[in-house]
């Protein structure tokens with residue numbers, strides 16, 4: 122099948138999911154065309170059947186805001202025609218589903234009929250999409266998608282609660298490639314980061330306010346008083362400066378390492394002992410799943426889709442948002458007892474296998490077939 126994929130090309134989970142899904146589909150013989158404003162960070166353009174088309178939005182002084190959705194829809198029309206695409210898969214409703222709808226209508230006018238699938242990822246629904254400024258346009262684009270998927274049951278429920286949705290929403294979970302982790306070489310360079318007596322605790326996010334990175338530091342602060350440890354902070358964003366200032370004020374500077382945006386997540390997770398994700402909102406929590414496949418137990422908040430990924434008392438623990446004291450206590454319970462730690466590590470790994478890409482890609486392929494078969498003109 123020839124498929125056009127639209128996503129955000131940044132480090133965010135939705136872009137990662139779109140890219141990894143594209144790679145997996147191309148392995149299965151599909152021709153995948155990424156259409157976005159920048160090459161997605163994890164995209165391997167050298168892989169067979171993978172193509173990248175850049176959307177240009179030239180600066181024009183008349184506009185205070187450059188019309189990206191307009192440029193994207195025109196580019197979609199062009200790429201669909203040039204490469205005879207059969208389907209568009211847009212990740213993130215805003216503004217991608219809206220642009221896909223417009224492209225579909227423009228193509229209809231030219232006698233070309235193409236369905237589009239919209240995958241909802243979280244912030245497009247909960248944090249941004251439901252804002253009155255966007256709500257009608259988001260609901261319209263979801264209702265006019267040929268098929269809609271969401272990355273968790275929790276996000277599906279949120280979508281139905283926040284919008285007037287007339288479409289069925291199919292839950293297809295985010296995924297990891299278990300084979301990749303089984304077969305890759307593991308040059309664990311733990312000694313570069315911590316000494317033998319220290320535990321390594323890790324957090325990965327875009328450091329936006331909903332990630333509550335000060336809670337990450339506070340949880341670590343309590344843990345390291347009873348258990349020698351280092352904290353790896355991977356990512357960058359709005360709250361980084363405040364977090365660094367807090368570390369300095371509390372005398373934690375030498376124990377907390379801010380690594381910035383990194384493509385070396387696997388190398389760091391491979392020697393991590395615990396992962397912290399105390400978010401205020403999380404539709405799925407892909408970073409937690411990536412930790413789990415590396416056998417890293419997870420201490421998270423109990424919001425959104427996190428309970429569908431991180432299992433209480435098995436792969437880790439889930440606590441109320443803001444309860445950093447409780448998170449530290451549960452973290453210590455795991456870290457201070459090697460036997461318990463080992464049990465959690467193994468359970469985290471086994472639970473992560475439920476989200477193996479091999480189980481997920483066929484679900485997307487079935488959705489694509491459904492979109493093609495059920496589209497009406």
Ligand code: GMT
Pocket residue numbers: 132133134135136138213242243244272295327329331402403404405406407408
């Ligand atoms: O979490 C973010 O701020 C990034 C955001 C995105 O759009 O990339 O992540 C969302 O999509 C991910 C992939 O489906 C999910 O794992 C994240 O839980 C979700 N974030 C939120 O719901 C806040």
